[in-house]
Amino acid sequence: MKTIIKTDKAPAPIGPYNQAVAANGLLFVSGQIPADPSTGDIVTTGITDEAKLVMENLKAILTEAGLGFDAVVKSTIFLTDMQTFAQVNEVYGSYFSADFPARETVQVAALPKGVNVEISVIALKD
Template sequence: MKTIIQSEKAPAPIGPYSQAVKAGPFLYVSGQIALDPATGQLVTINIIREANQVMENIGAILRAAGLGYEHIVKTCIFLKDMNDFGTVNEVYGEYFKGDFPARETVQVSKLPKEVNVEISVIAYQS
């Protein structure tokens, strides 16, 4: 059985997908970009603000499912430019207290709405 998770505190999907799907003890959060849910505008002033908005969007979806960042077991980070790796890594690290999730970070040629970073996660609650 699966449950669709939706939060008004995260941006609405820009296509035919859900913000997240809970299946058993796992929560699969769709890739998030730096859309401000309050305004619908992209937050692309700089890579720090952009990465923070992405992580805040993920947090809103996690909270809607009754979870937090500590429940994340796997992360996929997609970067438009691998030169942003260090900065995004630093921002990303601020959202965890240890026991970091498994992760990969890859450079891609293009992301939705021409953003610089997109992140998806899988969370687990026993």
């Protein structure tokens, strides 16, 4: 059985997918981009601001599922420019206190809506 997780405190999906799906004790959170949840506007004021909004969007979805970042076991970071890795890594790391999740960070040619960063996570639900 699967449970769909959705909240208006994170951006609505821009395609045929859900913000997150819980199944078999895991929560699969779709990639989040720096979109303002209330307006849908893309934040482009710099990679640090963009990364913070991505993490806040992830936080809102995790919270809706009754979880926090301590439940995250795997994450994937997509960047359009690996030169921004240090800034994104600093923001990302500030949301975890210990026992960091497994992760990969990859540079991609492009991301939806022309953003510079997208992050997805998998968390333990129980």
